[in-house]
Amino acid sequence: MLSQAITEKVLQAALGTGGDFAEIFVEDKTSSSLNMIGGIVEKALSGRDFGVGIRIFKGFFSVYAYTNDGSEANLIKVAHNASQAISGKGQGNILDLRNSVMPNAHEIKIMPSSISKKQKIAWMRRAHTAAMGYDPVITQTNISFVDYVQNVLIANSEGVYTTDIRSRNRLAISAMATKDNEKETGFMGPGYFGGLEFMEQLDIEAYAQEAARSAKTILHASFAPSGKFPVVINNGFGGVLFHEACGHGLEATSVAYKTSIFADKLERMVASPLVTAYDDGMISNAWGSLNMDDEGMATQRNLLIENGRLKGYLIDKLGGRRMGMNPTGSSRRESYRYAPTSRMNNTYLMGGQSTPEEIIASTEFGIFAKYLGGGSVNTATGDYNFNVREAYVIRQGKVAEAVKGATLIGNGMNTLQKIDMVGNNLKHEIGMCGSSSGTVPVTVGQPMLRVSELTVGGRKED
Amino acid sequence: MNIQEFKSLLFAKGREQGFADMEIFYVASKSTTVSVLNQEVKSYVIAEDGGVSFRGIYHTQMGYSYTEKIDEESIEFLVTEAKENAQIIEMDDQEELFSGAEHYAIIQRYTEAVAKVSPQELIAAAYAMENAALTFNPLVKTVIQCSVAKSEGETLIENTKGLHCYEAYTNISAGVYLMASDGQQTATGGEYDFTLKDFSKLNVKKIAETAAQEAISKLNVDSIETGNYPIVFRYDAATQLLGSFASILSGEVVEKGFSRLQGKIGEKVGGHNITLLDDPLMEDIPGGATFDAEGYPTQKVSLIKEGTLLSFMHNRKTAKKAGTQSTGNAGKSGYNGTVSVAPHNLYLQPGQESLQDLISSTHQGILIVELQGTNAGINAISGDFSLSAIGFLIEEGRLGRGINQITVSGNLYEILHQIQGIANDLQIKSNISSPSIKVKSLTIAGK
Numbered sequence: 001m002l003s004q005a006i007t008e009k010v011l012q013a014a015l016g017t018g019g020d021f022a023e024i025f026v027e028d029k030t031s032s033s034l035n036m037i038g039g040i041v042e043k044a045l046s047g048r049d050f051g052v053g054i055r056i057f058k059g060f061f062s063v064y065a066y067t068n069d070g071s072e073a074n075l076i077k078v079a080h081n082a083s084q085a086i087s088g089k090g091q092g093n094i095l096d097l098r099n100s101v102m103p104n105a106h107e108i109k110i111m112p113s114s115i116s117k118k119q120k121i122a123w124m125r126r127a128h129t130a131a132m133g134y135d136p137v138i139t140q141t142n143i144s145f146v147d148y149v150q151n152v153l154i155a156n157s158e159g160v161y162t163t164d165i166r167s168r169n170r171l172a173i174s175a176m177a178t179k180d181n182e183k184e185t186g187f188m189g190p191g192y193f194g195g196l197e198f199m200e201q202l203d204i205e206a207y208a209q210e211a212a213r214s215a216k217t218i219l220h221a222s223f224a225p226s227g228k229f230p231v232v233i234n235n236g237f238g239g240v241l242f243h244e245a246c247g248h249g250l251e252a253t254s255v256a257y258k259t260s261i262f263a264d265k266l267e268r269m270v271a272s273p274l275v276t277a278y279d280d281g282m283i284s285n286a287w288g289s290l291n292m293d294d295e296g297m298a299t300q301r302n303l304l305i306e307n308g309r310l311k312g313y314l315i316d317k318l319g320g321r322r323m324g325m326n327p328t329g330s331s332r333r334e335s336y337r338y339a340p341t342s343r344m345n346n347t348y349l350m351g352g353q354s355t356p357e358e359i360i361a362s363t364e365f366g367i368f369a370k371y372l373g374g375g376s377v378n379t380a381t382g383d384y385n386f387n388v389r390e391a392y393v394i395r396q397g398k399v400a401e402a403v404k405g406a407t408l409i410g411n412g413m414n415t416l417q418k419i420d421m422v423g424n425n426l427k428h429e430i431g432m433c434g435s436s437s438g439t440v441p442v443t444v445g446q447p448m449l450r451v452s453e454l455t456v457g458g459r460k461e462d
Numbered sequence: 463m464n465i466q467e468f469k470s471l472l473f474a475k476g477r478e479q480g481f482a483d484m485e486i487f488y489v490a491s492k493s494t495t496v497s498v499l500n501q502e503v504k505s506y507v508i509a510e511d512g513g514v515s516f517r518g519i520y521h522t523q524m525g526y527s528y529t530e531k532i533d534e535e536s537i538e539f540l541v542t543e544a545k546e547n548a549q550i551i552e553m554d555d556q557e558e559l560f561s562g563a564e565h566y567a568i569i570q571r572y573t574e575a576v577a578k579v580s581p582q583e584l585i586a587a588a589y590a591m592e593n594a595a596l597t598f599n600p601l602v603k604t605v606i607q608c609s610v611a612k613s614e615g616e617t618l619i620e621n622t623k624g625l626h627c628y629e630a631y632t633n634i635s636a637g638v639y640l641m642a643s644d645g646q647q648t649a650t651g652g653e654y655d656f657t658l659k660d661f662s663k664l665n666v667k668k669i670a671e672t673a674a675q676e677a678i679s680k681l682n683v684d685s686i687e688t689g690n691y692p693i694v695f696r697y698d699a700a701t702q703l704l705g706s707f708a709s710i711l712s713g714e715v716v717e718k719g720f721s722r723l724q725g726k727i728g729e730k731v732g733g734h735n736i737t738l739l740d741d742p743l744m745e746d747i748p749g750g751a752t753f754d755a756e757g758y759p760t761q762k763v764s765l766i767k768e769g770t771l772l773s774f775m776h777n778r779k780t781a782k783k784a785g786t787q788s789t790g791n792a793g794k795s796g797y798n799g800t801v802s803v804a805p806h807n808l809y810l811q812p813g814q815e816s817l818q819d820l821i822s823s824t825h826q827g828i829l830i831v832e833l834q835g836t837n838a839g840i841n842a843i844s845g846d847f848s849l850s851a852i853g854f855l856i857e858e859g860r861l862g863r864g865i866n867q868i869t870v871s872g873n874l875y876e877i878l879h880q881i882q883g884i885a886n887d888l889q890i891k892s893n894i895s896s897p898s899i900k901v902k903s904l905t906i907a908g909k
Contacts, residue, residue: 030539032543034550037718038718040552040553041550041551041552041553042551042552042553043526043551043800044525044526044546044547044548044550044551045526045527045528045547045798045799045800046526046527046528046539046543046544046546046547047527047528047529047798048528048529048530048531048536048539049513049530049798050529050530050531051511051530060502060504061502061503061504061505061506062504062505062506063505063506063507063508064505064506064507064508065507065508065509065510066508066509066510066511067509067510067511068510068511068512068513068530068531068532069510070531078508078510081508082506082508085503085506085508085581117546117547117550118550121550139719140718140719140720142718176719176720176843181722182844183719183720183722183843183844184841184843184844185841185843226688226869226871226905226906226907227688227907227908227909228909254606257499257604257606258604259604259606259641261648337509337511339505339507373838373839374835374837374838375835375837375838376834376835376837376838378650378834380606380641380648380650381647381648381649381650383834383850383866383867384850385834385835385838385839385849385850385869386835386838387835387838387839387848404846405841405846405848405871406848407835407838407839407848407849407850407869407871409850409867409868409869410867411867434837455685455867455868455869455907455908456907457839457848457849457850457868457869457870457871457905457907458848458871458905458907459846459848459871459872459873459905
């Protein structure tokens with residue numbers, strides 16, 4: 001993508017005003033997205049993204065510049081212009097670039113370009129047919145399929161010169177149920193870090209039927225009650241609770257500037273002793289995994305919280321400088337348009353001792369949040385919120401009627417301390433996470449767990 | 463290779479491959495963003511990017527592709543991919559490219575003086591903004607983000623039917639996000655503003671002080687009892703709410719059956735005080751435009767007038783299906799999107815009263831100043847929402863203590879009939895804007 005010789009010249013230009021670190025990130029990505037509404041293919045788009053990002057540090061100061069023009073002359077110009085933001089003297093040092101090959105731990109068996117669009121549409125149509133066939137109440141579907149292959153080259157003045165290839169694909173199934181003027185949707189969106197072998201093995205019908213079932217359930221559900229109750233959060237995407245309530249607050253992006261409630265709390269109890277959590281970028285072919293992060297460092301399994309005690313943060317190079325700590329292989333960016341920063345990969349809470357049945361049975365009254373939507377957090381205050389798509393009321397230890405339209409809110413550390421039961425059924429699910437370095441694929445995971453008290457924002461008219 | 467050479471080669475290659483009419487949508491932009499921390503430059507970002515969207519009619523269908531690399535190799539990619547994409551589209555409505563209009567309005571969106579503002583001036587403004595925030599009140603502890611950005615760019619749409627639309631813009635924006643603490647509680651506040659024309663009019667001191675005041679006012683807060691309350695949404699929270707539901711007025715969304723406004727043209731969909739407009743022809747607004755993503759001339763459109771639904775937003779394709787004319791609302795999320803429908807400058811027409819009047823007329827209620835989780839807590843199809851909120855108690859017409867850890871929930875379609883007051887405080891800082899509004903009653907979940 002860019003020869004060692006040119007890379008070296010660009011890094012030289014970047015360090016021409018005394019910067020102490022320079023990095024180059026080249027991205028060449030091809031993608032395809034298909035959209036089918038009501039069984040008819042309505043949109044098909046293919047694209048090629050190409051750009052180069054150049055980053056320079058001097059101490060805690062960073063300059064970032066990016067361009068679509070990857071010619072040698074332009075890159076040297078861009079690097080030179082960027083270096084002008086640093087007012088030092090002398091030439092920064094560049095170690096010999098070593099062409100390091102990091103074997104890909106996440107196999108790509110079938111490249112997306114080797115499968116015809118017709119085949120991709122056939123997969124989508126199976127989802128449409130299965131969802132529509134689930135029940136007459138299902139009146140519309142919206143199915144999309146996206147795949148991409150991102151080739152990157154990452155090199156820096158510390159001698160790194162390496163390439164990586166990342167391939168992901170995702171089938172998003174939305175089923176709509178209608179009754180009179182009311183419309184509700186159910187959603188399932190399985191995805192994979194790897195090739196299209198995933199789609200060949202996927203039980204598409206099961207996912208489509210589940211989206212349809214969820215839509216039908218929500219359509220017939222009444223509004224959730226409002227107030228403070230015990231909340232049982234289902235395994236899988238329930239992990240968005242930890243992602244918002246805690247994960248973001250452990251990123252160097254806020255910890256390094258002491259604008260996180262978790263700053264300066266290493267080795268302190270920040271959660272219930274039942275909580276042990278990791279962020280692991282190495283899980284084979286998991287949606288949020290990477291062979292190497294966007295600074296060229298191998299991903300690793302980072303212990304965040306052990307039995308309630310804070311054990312680690314997620315750290316990128318620049319954040320690490322400020323914190324005086326080593327990077328954790330967690331530096332990510334959506335594309336060359338963003339300077340990378342500390343982000344989550346696959347974040348999850350470890351399984352505990354309770355069975356799901358025990359958790360429900362020991363709850364006299366509360367809410368069972370089966371499927372969660374997205375959420376957000378203010379890392380400075382720790383206040384977070386997330387949306388519940390499908391929920392049930394728990395009465396006398398039994399799952400009772402379905403309810404809809406609730407948002408759960410709380411404060412990160414407070415909620416982590418109120419986790420009073422943790423199930424033995426850890427499960428990971430996929431999502432997209434937006435933050436300062438763009439939107440990146442992540443997985444969230446958790447076993448079923450119970451929070452003794454959470455504010456449930458329903459809309460029951462009483 | 464410049465864009466005109468690229469276009470000629472691309473269209474020639476397309477013709478050779480069997481395309482009838484073809485179009486390019488080219489966007490290029492440059493920007494410089496400086497962020498400061500503790501009176502030192504924290505980061506400096508220089509961006510130069512752009513790309514070309516290609517679309518063309520192959521047999522009867524429109525095929526799309528895009529690239530960010532303007533070179534020979536990409537021409538092959540664009541044509542091959544667009545052709546493949548056209549071949550799999552299954553819609554029976556035939557799309558046509560637009561050959562251009564005789565008349566386009568003129569609005570000035572590019573200012574030489576703004577383009578010439580130096581990085582040093584941006585840095586100086588950022589320092590001044592941070593300083594104003596930190597010295598405003600000792601309760602302001604940390605400025606989390608303090609940035610000033612300058613950008614300029616151009617858009618070109620040309621096709622084989624003779625369309626030629628070109629527009630350039632400049633913009634400088636300044637934003638600050640900070641944290642206040644009284645030792646017990648922590649709160650954040652943010653504010654931003656922009657100018658297309660005159661850097662000296664960007665009042666960074668005022669931006670900083672507004673953000674600082676906002677954060678400080680949110681200290682010493684507590685939740686409240688669950689129940690139903692009259693709610694005043696301050697203009698910024700009202701803007702968040704309106705923005706979350708703007709899609710229900712899109713002709714595309716309506717046609718797919720994802721809007722409950724489907725089939726309601728000419729009917730009352732809100733109170734008499736509700737008038738919603740999309741006006742791209744105003745000066746000095748972020749969403750200003752004289753042509754849309756299809757090169758169609760834009761216009762001021764009344765979507766809802768005094769509670770009656772008059773029109774949806776349309777591009778040429780959705781208009782044809784609905785048996786009407788395009789409203790000039792073809793949208794494209796940059797060159798890497800396909801043509802859809804989007805507002806340029808959608809706003810709720812302001813009323814006569816001040817925000818203070820809305821508060822004074824409320825006996826027991828809540829003023830909401832911030833909504834969170836609009837990425838998830840909104841169901842645009844059903845109109846239901848449940849959102850985390852921050853605000854203040856209103857007691858006997860006066861603002862009381864701050865409130866956090868509550869959610870506000872309701873249904874947008876119902877709210878349109880229950881707005882008791884609309885303030886005169888409309889500020890246009892984005893593509894969708896609302897003045898402050900007062901709603902009769904909504905459910906609050908708290909303690």
